[in-house]
Amino acid sequence: MSTAPTAPVTAPAEPLLDATGVAKRYGAVVALRDASLSVRRGEIHALMGANGAGKSTFVKILTGAVRPDAGTITVAGLLRADHSPAQARRNGIVSVYQEPSLIPDLDVRANLRLTETPLEPFRAKLDELGLPRLDLGRSVRSIPLASLRIIDLARALAIEPDILLLDEMTAALPANLSERVLETIARARGGSRSVVFISHRMSEIRLVCDRATVLREGDTVGVVDVNEGSEERIVELMLGEIAKEASAVPERGATAARAAETPPRLSVRNIAAREVHDVSFDVRAGEVLGVVALEGQGQDQLFDILAGSERPDGGELRVDGKAVSFGHPADAIREGVVYVAADRAEALLMQRSVRENIALPFSSRIRRWGIINGSREGRAVGGAIERLQIDTRAQREVRRLSGGNQQKVTIARWVAGGVHMMLCFDPTRGIDIRTKNQIYHLLRDLADAGAGVLLYTSELNEIRLACDRAIVIFGGKVVAEIDAADADDTTLLRAAHNLGPRATAAILGDAPAGESALGEAAG
Amino acid sequence: MTASAPAVEERRARPLRGILQRNGWTLGLLGFLVVLLVFTKVIQPSYGVSGIQGLAIAVLPLALAAAAQAVVVIAGGIDLSIGSMMALTSVIAAARMDDQSAEVGVTVVVLVLVIGLVLGAVNGALVVVTRVPDIVVTLAMSFVWAGAALLVLRTPGGGSVEWLRDLVLGPFGNEWIPRAAIVLAVVVAVIWIPLQRSRLGLSFYAIGSNQLAAFRSGVSVGWTKFLAYVVAGLFSALAGIMLLASTGIGTPVPGPYTLLSVAAVVLGGVSLAGGRGGLVGPVIAVVILSLLRTDMTFMRLNTNLATVAQGVILVGVVMLGTFLTLRRKAE
Numbered sequence: 001m002s003t004a005p006t007a008p009v010t011a012p013a014e015p016l017l018d019a020t021g022v023a024k025r026y027g028a029v030v031a032l033r034d035a036s037l038s039v040r041r042g043e044i045h046a047l048m049g050a051n052g053a054g055k056s057t058f059v060k061i062l063t064g065a066v067r068p069d070a071g072t073i074t075v076a077g078l079l080r081a082d083h084s085p086a087q088a089r090r091n092g093i094v095s096v097y098q099e100p101s102l103i104p105d106l107d108v109r110a111n112l113r114l115t116e117t118p119l120e121p122f123r124a125k126l127d128e129l130g131l132p133r134l135d136l137g138r139s140v141r142s143i144p145l146a147s148l149r150i151i152d153l154a155r156a157l158a159i160e161p162d163i164l165l166l167d168e169m170t171a172a173l174p175a176n177l178s179e180r181v182l183e184t185i186a187r188a189r190g191g192s193r194s195v196v197f198i199s200h201r202m203s204e205i206r207l208v209c210d211r212a213t214v215l216r217e218g219d220t221v222g223v224v225d226v227n228e229g230s231e232e233r234i235v236e237l238m239l240g241e242i243a244k245e246a247s248a249v250p251e252r253g254a255t256a257a258r259a260a261e262t263p264p265r266l267s268v269r270n271i272a273a274r275e276v277h278d279v280s281f282d283v284r285a286g287e288v289l290g291v292v293a294l295e296g297q298g299q300d301q302l303f304d305i306l307a308g309s310e311r312p313d314g315g316e317l318r319v320d321g322k323a324v325s326f327g328h329p330a331d332a333i334r335e336g337v338v339y340v341a342a343d344r345a346e347a348l349l350m351q352r353s354v355r356e357n358i359a360l361p362f363s364s365r366i367r368r369w370g371i372i373n374g375s376r377e378g379r380a381v382g383g384a385i386e387r388l389q390i391d392t393r394a395q396r397e398v399r400r401l402s403g404g405n406q407q408k409v410t411i412a413r414w415v416a417g418g419v420h421m422m423l424c425f426d427p428t429r430g431i432d433i434r435t436k437n438q439i440y441h442l443l444r445d446l447a448d449a450g451a452g453v454l455l456y457t458s459e460l461n462e463i464r465l466a467c468d469r470a471i472v473i474f475g476g477k478v479v480a481e482i483d484a485a486d487a488d489d490t491t492l493l494r495a496a497h498n499l500g501p502r503a504t505a506a507i508l509g510d511a512p513a514g515e516s517a518l519g520e521a522a523g
Numbered sequence: 524m525t526a527s528a529p530a531v532e533e534r535r536a537r538p539l540r541g542i543l544q545r546n547g548w549t550l551g552l553l554g555f556l557v558v559l560l561v562f563t564k565v566i567q568p569s570y571g572v573s574g575i576q577g578l579a580i581a582v583l584p585l586a587l588a589a590a591a592q593a594v595v596v597i598a599g600g601i602d603l604s605i606g607s608m609m610a611l612t613s614v615i616a617a618a619r620m621d622d623q624s625a626e627v628g629v630t631v632v633v634l635v636l637v638i639g640l641v642l643g644a645v646n647g648a649l650v651v652v653t654r655v656p657d658i659v660v661t662l663a664m665s666f667v668w669a670g671a672a673l674l675v676l677r678t679p680g681g682g683s684v685e686w687l688r689d690l691v692l693g694p695f696g697n698e699w700i701p702r703a704a705i706v707l708a709v710v711v712a713v714i715w716i717p718l719q720r721s722r723l724g725l726s727f728y729a730i731g732s733n734q735l736a737a738f739r740s741g742v743s744v745g746w747t748k749f750l751a752y753v754v755a756g757l758f759s760a761l762a763g764i765m766l767l768a769s770t771g772i773g774t775p776v777p778g779p780y781t782l783l784s785v786a787a788v789v790l791g792g793v794s795l796a797g798g799r800g801g802l803v804g805p806v807i808a809v810v811i812l813s814l815l816r817t818d819m820t821f822m823r824l825n826t827n828l829a830t831v832a833q834g835v836i837l838v839g840v841v842m843l844g845t846f847l848t849l850r851r852k853a854e
Contacts, residue, residue, distance in 0.1 A: 100736070
């Protein structure tokens with residue numbers, strides 16, 4: 001970029017981007033403790049970390065969207081304090097996100113004017129990325145998402161930034177476009193520019209990146225040269241020393257015996273939709289089935305379909321052996337299939353009491369007889385509250401409860417209503433460990449009472465703690481099924497990255513297969 | 524003047540069809556207005572030059588209020604203090620101009636425009652800095668501005684300099700062309716066209732459309748929002764001055780302009796969610812709303828009933844618009 005100061009002539013070892021000791025806390029939550037990143041000129045550098053490692057906060061700081069509490073960032077040896085993406089952009093750091101930052105109500109040309117992007121280089125980059133005949137007068141709203149990602153990237157490349165930051169931009173991109181993107185990025189290698197590349201796909205990292213910096217729990221825990229076999233090292237760093245956990249929920253006795261006798265609580269066959277491709281699995285009565293997936297692998301849509309919020313394009317759902325079709329969550333609830341979301345605010349009436357919140361789906365059921373049966377409601381709700389050990393001091397308004405207790409209320413309402421199949425989407429997100437354990441027990445109790453539970457979790461250890469077995473979803477497909485007893489973090493994380501079995505030799509052999517499966521899925 | 528920012532450059536590059544599609548709503552409104560004019564002529568055959576003249580004068584202040592509202596709404600906000608800003612600026616002008624010379628009148632106009640900018644800046648600063656929802660801030664400020672207007676003039680009074688009244692009253696050359704219409708066109712064009720073509724104008728659409736994408740595209744969201752309120756303040760002051768010019772007297776109690784401006788903006792095709800629409804639509808909508816009112820008087824409709832009818836038409840048209848949008852999306 002023209003306004004960026006030219007670097008003094010230095011030894012090639014001098015990093016173009018150097019961030020050290022970066023820290024950031026949000027209230028009591030420490031997002032970054034001591035993060036660092038050093039990117040050489042002409043290098044393509046991967047930034048990696050499991051969910052919650054602090055990656056997104058680090059990216060926000062590098063792009064000026066968030067101010068760090070501590071730490072220094074230098075670009076070409078000059079100290080930077082960017083307070084906005086606009087400033088970072090002027091200083092030569094430009095980012096492209098998974099969600100394109102184009103204004104939907106403007107056309108492409110107006111979007112270019114907004115960021116003062118020159119037209120000709122933009123055209124040239126579009127050609128290079130395989131989108132040559134774009135009508136600049138088209139409204140962004142009318143352009144498909146995948147093309148928008150390419151347009152966003154071309155716009156970033158057109159201003160020739162010193163540092164290009166790609167945040168998950170290839171996730172959910174069709175394979176042919178994804179390849180073009182990687183080729184274009186790879187061409188930057190050895191030049192005067194650097195790329196910071198963030199991706200969940202190990203195969204992409206291996207393909208284009210020179211080195212990888214790994215974050216864990218807010219710290220930079222290692223910098224790895226990317227070459228054959230470095231996946232092992234990266235996964236190891238991402239996990240750290242696996243802490244010994246007390247097994248919270250061991251009792252899984254009766255399940256197997258019972259399972260064989262009855263039809264599955266929920267049977268999913270060949271479900272397909274925009275982000276879900278031919279997914280099939282069963283949840284048996286008395287079973288807690290875990291779902292493991294990296295962000296954005298289609299699990300959101302899968303749960304929406306199962307909960308009745310969205311209709312699939314094809315496939316079949318059966319509840320207790322009976323074929324069902326959900327047009328509305330109410331249909332699913334009528335069949336005893338209920339949904340517990342990660343975001344409690346989606347499910348609760350925050351200003352109302354615990355009692356009313358638990359009674360809500362319950363009373364709408366008996367409303368058919370006219371008036372709400374007060375004592376019957378009272379009995380059912382009282383029982384549910386007792387069972388959940390909800391702190392009764394703040395029962396008047398649900399919003400006064402802690403996040404964990406709020407989540408217990410959302411589960412309790414379904415327990416009170418009698419549930420056949422519970423879908424939980426990351427229910428313990430941001431909840432303290434004690435309440436988490438109570439929730440695991442509750443899910444286990446539900447299963448023991450004959451319900452089926454499907455549990456998506458972003459915390460791998462929950463598979464061991466709460467589940468009987470787990471399925472792994474990658475690129476909208478079920479790529480693995482793992483028994484809870486074998487589900488150590490390494491196995492799960494490798495499966496979630498679609499890396500195949502552990503042996504190093506197999507990684508390389510497996511990779512092309514994984515890649516093509518992915519291409520199929522995305523296309 | 525075009526109906527929306529994205530259309531600006533397309534006019535030259537794209538065939539007629541594109542223009543029609545992009546400005547469909549505005550053209551529809553224009554068609555509706557023509558039908559309404561014909562209807563008026565049918566039910567009141569004597570409607571002619573004086574009717575048009577009266578219409579233009581009645582429309583002028585409200586059209587500028589609608590322009591003020593449109594700018595803020597495009598940028599994703601809302602301003603409920605426009606009517607009060609009009610009252611305040613108009614009584615200040617009336618009090619200062621009363622029995623003064625033409626030269627003093629010019630000074631007062633400039634002063635009042637600056638006051639408008641300041642009022643808008645206060646609104647904008649409060650919204651951006653305190654992060655209190657705009658609807659609350661501007662509602663509260665509407666009481667402040669209305670109270671201040673009563674401090675300036677306790678009762679309707681004051682007056683306007685002659686040239687200001689001459690500016691809007693009477694025809695411009697041809698008897699069918701009212702001066703008020705020319706003033707409206709010139710004022711809106713002079714402020715809005717350069718603005719719309721600038722990066723600031725684009726930024727209004729950007730923050731109204733998708734704040735995060737705008738932020739990541741390097742738009743300063745806070746400043747842009749602030750400036751949208753400042754522009755609204757300027758338009759409100761112009762509306763206040765034109766109110767004085769058309770009535771010849773300063774009235775400290777705000778008229779129904781705030782809510783009518785919101786109605787005009789909605790009817791004019793500006794999305795209340797922000798990011799979409801322009802200034803031509805709302806201005807045409809104001810003419811339609813005024814003419815509807817006149818027609819109902821011609822039809823000897825009870826005034827209260829006329830208000831009900833106006834509301835029903837507004838709801839009906841907006842529902843039609845939503846329906847068309849949804850159908851287009853479904854396709």
